Amino acid sequence: MNKTVAVLGGSADAGWVVEELLALSYSVAWVGQEDLPDSPRSDGLRAYPRSRVSAVSGCVGSFRLELSAPPERAVIDAAAIIVAMGNQRLPLGADARIPAHPRVLSTQVLAERLSAPRQISGIAPAQRQHILFALDMLELSGKQAVVETLELALRTHDTWHCEVSVLYRELQVDSDLLESLTRTMREQGIVFHRLQDALPVVDDSGVHVKHADGVLDGDLLVIAPVVRPRSDSAELAGLLRIALGADGYFQQLNVRSYRPGLSNRKGIYLAGRCHLDADDAGARADAAQAAANVAILLGQDHLQPETVIAEVGSTKCIRCLTCIRTCPHAAVELAAYGQVTAAKVVELACFGCGACAANCPVRAITMKGIDVPVWLQEAALV
Amino acid sequence: MNKLVIIGCDRSAGEALRSLQETGYCLPEGVIYQPLPCGGSLDVLHVLRALESGAERVLVLSCYADACRSFNGNTWAEKRTAAAQALLTEAGLGQERITYRQVSPNMSADLGAWIHTLINLEPVEAQDRA
């Protein structure tokens, strides 16, 4: 069995997935639209930088991806696919609602100022100032941006010895890193306020931000980056025939599943921030989970269909396409039965849910591997 | 004649029923359970056939939203149950013969309670006459 795994995405998340897969001795084909980050040299790795997936066919165990990387084209045969394209960060200024003013800065600009040695006779430039750091100002910042912004706030406090406040909307302190970070910040006198739904007011006297208990006045407002799903998510989801959620991120098969990272199609897995909000540590852990998902699939000698699967009676099929449109797992396609074309269930891809059978207008689809009693299934005899 | 036919996703309803049975519970007389591989395979016809075969009531069980192994099997089960209810209503029969519930594998106590309630309701036709 081919044990190549295609990893799609040029993000850091994808890099960790590649590392995990190589550690498990899988062959990896790494495809990214951008230059790919440095990765460990390995005989098992083939990198396809600046390449775009243009077509996907086949099913679990034998996917075929066609890449367009002008001027040449490439084809990858892979047993499994991991989508790890990450999310995208929007620059400050992308949102017109944030006033353009010298008192409003991005975290990046502040970080540059912070590292520039501009102390004059031992006095930091902002020593008597009050600097506000806003998370999730208009849209969610994402966990990694939250971590980076809080670290920056602490560093600003330590370097400039100025007053620092943090404004947040939903701050989930759910990792050791965030817990120790926020504890240290509080101990240093940094105050946290919950944001109200109001835009900051900026004038010559300073910045003014509404929060749950009043109005906070400061000298500078530092706004954390905003993350969104990558704009090419929908295109890739369409090619792979996997689901995007209403929020635009790739959707897990089942949010309550004990095994995260499964897409709705067999053999296609999700990893990192293209499907969940995580800081770097969380994304690394998810990369390991994705590799484990692949190992569960490819650890067997050969792939086997599930015990219950759907089967189309090709002579009854009227090619109405209802089953193909119904299948939540993209497991039904039109195929040739000898000279006849009819719907066909790709056995390895079928989860055996039977949604196709129940929607079939001519009752051409039956479920193999389960007994449905006659009284429930057959036409009542007159 | 069956008092109650339970048609359910075997991954949730079946699990709940089996763990209930492990405590010594037996399905009451006149109650039968028909497993489905997923709520997605529930067919309007299953519900109608159960009623045609003489069942007094039908209980359709599927997983909770977001808990379906096949993405939207619970939605299909709910929609098709609603379609069967709508057909009965249109035919002037009343839809109370058909009940839909979402269930998770650890809800065996709830399942037992639902069965108890449904088999102790007055027969539908007696209700109609009243």
Add this chain to the structure above:
Amino acid sequence: MIIAERKPIQEITASLVPYKNVLMVGCNTCVAVCLAGGAKEVSVLSAVLRLALRENQPELTIAERCVERQCEAEMNAELATEIGSYDAVLSTACGVGVQTLAEQFPETVVLPALNTKFMGRPEELGVWSERCAGCGNCVLDRFGGICPVTRCSKNLLNGPCGGSANGRCEVDPVNIPCAWQLIYDRLARLGQLERLTAIEPAKDWSTSRHGGPRRVIRKDVKL
């Protein structure tokens, strides 16, 4: 293809009142594809009817059959031996299928179970919409492949009316796009907007229903 939908059950049961022994006949072509009258819908409808009439017409029996294409007499021939033993046939075909059965079996009462709606296409799973009104004189070449006769609520041939707002039709802004918006957008995309400067003359409706029932004859095929 032809799109149809089931009649209200009460209307169907009312039409069955005089009969005791009914044959339901489905059609596995257009009406099966639009999930209105194929083998499955025959089973569903007959089950509901049996349940509904169990009290009021307990003596009623309903048998189920389905043919491949009910508008073809040859494909209905398989019913010939038994159809005479039923009081009535309830057809889940389109109006063409119902009439074919009625013509073919003149001694048999044939009742429709569906309302035939239009010629259209599936937009997505469970949604069908109208695309052709069968006017008998296709104008799609002049309107960017979008039919103003079918898709404009007023069949306007020379631009939109005042009821077009934000690309939607005032008749039902949620569900009906303004056909003229679609035509404009499509011609713009094709670089053919100048086509819209030509005045479209009044349509000759004699090729449509207004000329009476129509026939098509292929002389080279008809002996």
